[in-house]
Structures are given as C-alpha cells and as structure tokens.
Amino acid sequence: MISLDKLSKRFGDRTAVDALSFEVPPGQIVGFLGPNGAGKSTTLKMLTGMIEPSGGRATVCGFDLQTQPVEVKRNVGFVPESGAVFESLTGLEYLEMVGALYGIPQNAARARIKQFIAFFDLSFETLTDKLLGAYSKGMRRKVVITSALLHNPPVVFFDEPLDGLDANAAVGFKALIQMLAREGKTIVYSSHILDVVERVCHRVIIIDKGKLLLDGKPDELVAAHNSGTLEKLFTQLTGGTELERRAEDFARTFRP
Amino acid sequence: MKTIFLIATDSIRALLYQRLLLGLMVASLALTIVFSILMSSARKNITAAYSSEATHSATATTAATNGMSATEQKRFRASMEQASSFLQAEFYAMASGGGEVVSLFIFSLAVTSEIRRGTIRLTLSKPVSRLQFLLGKYLGGVVVMAGYAMLTCLAIFIFAQSQGLELNPAVKWAPWLMFCDELILGSVAMLLSLFVHPLVASVLALFGGNGLCSLHNPLYYLLPSYQDFSVFSQVLQGSLLSWKDVLFLSLYALDFVIIMLLLALWRFRAKELI
Numbered sequence: 001m002i003s004l005d006k007l008s009k010r011f012g013d014r015t016a017v018d019a020l021s022f023e024v025p026p027g028q029i030v031g032f033l034g035p036n037g038a039g040k041s042t043t044l045k046m047l048t049g050m051i052e053p054s055g056g057r058a059t060v061c062g063f064d065l066q067t068q069p070v071e072v073k074r075n076v077g078f079v080p081e082s083g084a085v086f087e088s089l090t091g092l093e094y095l096e097m098v099g100a101l102y103g104i105p106q107n108a109a110r111a112r113i114k115q116f117i118a119f120f121d122l123s124f125e126t127l128t129d130k131l132l133g134a135y136s137k138g139m140r141r142k143v144v145i146t147s148a149l150l151h152n153p154p155v156v157f158f159d160e161p162l163d164g165l166d167a168n169a170a171v172g173f174k175a176l177i178q179m180l181a182r183e184g185k186t187i188v189y190s191s192h193i194l195d196v197v198e199r200v201c202h203r204v205i206i207i208d209k210g211k212l213l214l215d216g217k218p219d220e221l222v223a224a225h226n227s228g229t230l231e232k233l234f235t236q237l238t239g240g241t242e243l244e245r246r247a248e249d250f251a252r253t254f255r256p
Numbered sequence: 257m258k259t260i261f262l263i264a265t266d267s268i269r270a271l272l273y274q275r276l277l278l279g280l281m282v283a284s285l286a287l288t289i290v291f292s293i294l295m296s297s298a299r300k301n302i303t304a305a306y307s308s309e310a311t312h313s314a315t316a317t318t319a320a321t322n323g324m325s326a327t328e329q330k331r332f333r334a335s336m337e338q339a340s341s342f343l344q345a346e347f348y349a350m351a352s353g354g355g356e357v358v359s360l361f362i363f364s365l366a367v368t369s370e371i372r373r374g375t376i377r378l379t380l381s382k383p384v385s386r387l388q389f390l391l392g393k394y395l396g397g398v399v400v401m402a403g404y405a406m407l408t409c410l411a412i413f414i415f416a417q418s419q420g421l422e423l424n425p426a427v428k429w430a431p432w433l434m435f436c437d438e439l440i441l442g443s444v445a446m447l448l449s450l451f452v453h454p455l456v457a458s459v460l461a462l463f464g465g466n467g468l469c470s471l472h473n474p475l476y477y478l479l480p481s482y483q484d485f486s487v488f489s490q491v492l493q494g495s496l497l498s499w500k501d502v503l504f505l506s507l508y509a510l511d512f513v514i515i516m517l518l519l520a521l522w523r524f525r526a527k528e529l530i
Contacts, residue, residue: 050529073382073383080378084378086378088274098382144378
C-alpha cells in the first residue's frame, strides 16, 4: 500500500531524510518514531504530496509520489502535527469545503460529518455557530481528524493525533484506528507517546537523523534488545542515556 | 477548475470574516465620500462667486446664469464642468487609492498568511496542486476587488445624484481601469510576498512602478505602468479614453497579471513548506 525506495529530502546542505526504504501492507498500523528532528514529519509531508522528495521513489496506493501527487492526495488522509485551523471559517464550512475538494456531494458530506460529530460528542450547533478560531484545542483536533477521514481514504497518516484530545476522546480514537485497520486501512501513526504506540501499533519503524534504525513488531524488538519496554529501547537507540540520573541532578539544583 | 473555485470561495469567505479588511474597505469608501463632499463645497463656492459677479441672483445656477452676459455664462459653464469633472475624478482617485491599499492587503497576505499560520498544510494535503492553490487564492482576491469596484461605482452614482452632478464621460471607464490597476498591483504584491515580508512586498509593489523611469530605461518596460490606469490625469489633461485605449490597457493588465502569476507559481513550487 505504501512503498518507499531510498526516499530522501535535503534542505540546502542538511539531509532531513536519508535514503529511507520500507513497505507497509494494507490493514497495518505502523508506529513511526524518532526523536525531534529525526525526519518523521518531513517523511509524512513527502508521503502526503506536500513537499517534493529530493531523491528516491515512493508510491502510495500504486500512485507515484512525484508524477501523480494529486492522485496520492486523493487516496490519503493526513492529520498534521500543527494545530493550525482556518480560524475564520466555521467547522461545518471547513468540513464541507474538504468534502467538496474530494468530490463528495454536499448531502452525503453532511451526513458523514454528522456521524463524526456523534462519535466525537460534538453538537451540530457548535459546528455551525462558532468559528474554528473560537474552538478549544481538542475540538479543533476533532475537526482536523474528521477532515482527514471524511473521504474514507485507504491510507491515513497521523502526526501526534492525540495532542489536545481529552482522555475519553483519546480512548475512542485509539479504538477507532484499530477498527479502521481491521477494515483494511493502512495507518501510519507518528507520536512521542510510546506506550500508546506499543499498545496500538502492529509494527514500529524508528528513524534518527533521517536514517532507518529499526523496523519490526514492538514486542519482538523489545525482546531482541532485552530492553523491557519500547520506551527504553527508543532511548537506547536514539542516545537518550542516563536520563533519570540527569533529571535527578537537575532537580537538586532547585533545593534551597 | 472546480478546485480553484473552491479555494477561491474559501478565500472570499475567510476575507469577509476579516474585520480589518472590511474596516479598510468601509474606511476607504467613507473617506472618499467625505473628501468628495468637501470638494463639492468648493464647487458651491465657485457658483457663489459667479453669482455675486452677476449681482442679480443668490445661489441657484439657473438664476445665476440669467443675470450674466453670454461670455460670462460661457466661462461659468466651463468652470462648472471643470469643477464637476475634477470632483468626479478626485472621487475615483481617492477610491482607487483606497482600493490599492485593500488590494495590497489581500494579495500580499493571500499565500503567506497561510504559510505562516500553517493552514496551507491542511489544504495542500487535500487533492489540491500548488497551481490550483495559487490561482484559487488570486481568484478569491479578484472577486473581492470586483466587489469593491462595484461598491465604488454605486457610491459615485449616489454621490453624483445627491450633488446634482452629471456623470462625466471621461470617468466612465474609471472603475474598470481602477480594477485592472488593482489586479496588477495585487499580482506584483503576491509574487514579491513569496520572497520578502508581506509589508515590504506591498511597499515595493506600490512604489515599484515605471513612473519614474524614462522611455529609454529598460526598467520602463519591465516594471508595471500604474499611471496609465489613472483617470485623474486623463481628466486633468482633457483627453478622453477611447474604447481602443481601454482594450489595450485591459490586455496589458491581463498580460502583466499572467506573467506575474507564472513567476509566482515558479517561486511557490520551489518554496519549501517546512
């Protein structure tokens, strides 16, 4: 469903993504992990057709990223990390515009939007009466997630999707993506909340400095590296050494 | 094409929600009307001056002309026509100035504000190409500027009616030319905003015309020719625009806008949206 072959991205002299290669089959939830600046968001932006790769090749749903970017976009949903929304539109105006961009008739789009509203415990009045700028962070996130799934895409990319969601919404969302994977959708889930990734994802890919470090099932990787948890494995791999001792030393500086 | 219209519609809706833009448009029209009312008092002063020369009548135009000699009547009518033309031209010049500010505000921020806020990621992750995005944003601005030009038309009509002015044929093309001028200015501002800060882009676009260049300077042919669209100078020089002149200017505007949009697209495609 997703195939990367030596995909690279350079910004001037800096290489953000360095010859990344992997494949994701349908129905799989892949945790896409890495420290800040590892190249996760850049990879997701390339895979959603927002920025052009500097080298290599990638296909999504059989469409080439460089020659058929609009077809790729038609088949993917994307929840970006940024919480930015169109502050001067109401939630309904924005979602109906997204529906129209995907060619969904207005009545069908509205019916679908109502299903999402019910799932996220939002009221229709909230969506029609208030501008997105007046929404809370969690409500904005729900609207952005709705916009990514509205057209029922076979591939969905989530970049920190739980950011801003309350506990109940987060639980519901995690259950939703597991159900979507069972329906055959491919999900790429980028997050720093590793225990959620460990519980939800079938497979994890860890990158650092744009390069692939590890790729496999979470429990198998943890067992193979004898690290106990995915979090410990991640810190081992990405250079986060002696974090607890450093925290203890720093905390001592607060003592009078 | 549908995608471009959707982006344009979305832009128009977002622009209309912007109180600052609406405030600019209202303030621009209000200033134009206030200034024109002040100008009309000058016209009344001319009437009063001629009336006192005629000694017989007080204020009414017809009464004033009744008491004048043929030469005086001719001079009086010429002055009245000149004052009326000047008044209408001044109205359009003011409205055009206001329109230029609105145009710079809309077009210099059309793409850059979305990049700055990060909302461009929401749009470009949908099945929208950068060409469609850019054209949609420009088209949205064009529609808002067309609305502004129509409001100006309405305002001059109401103003002329209330002041008892006959619409001068010299200014009949003015709203269209004003609109073309604002679109050129907007396209230049949009292009420059992809290189520099929108405020700097606006200033460069506004003062970067070829008005200060001689015909022998190559820049004269590269920089936009805003002054050709000014109806104010036409009225002051007493030269009327023919439909051929207007057609030529319209084609020039179209040509210039297309070149600016192509350059903007080239720059926008290469721009990294990190």
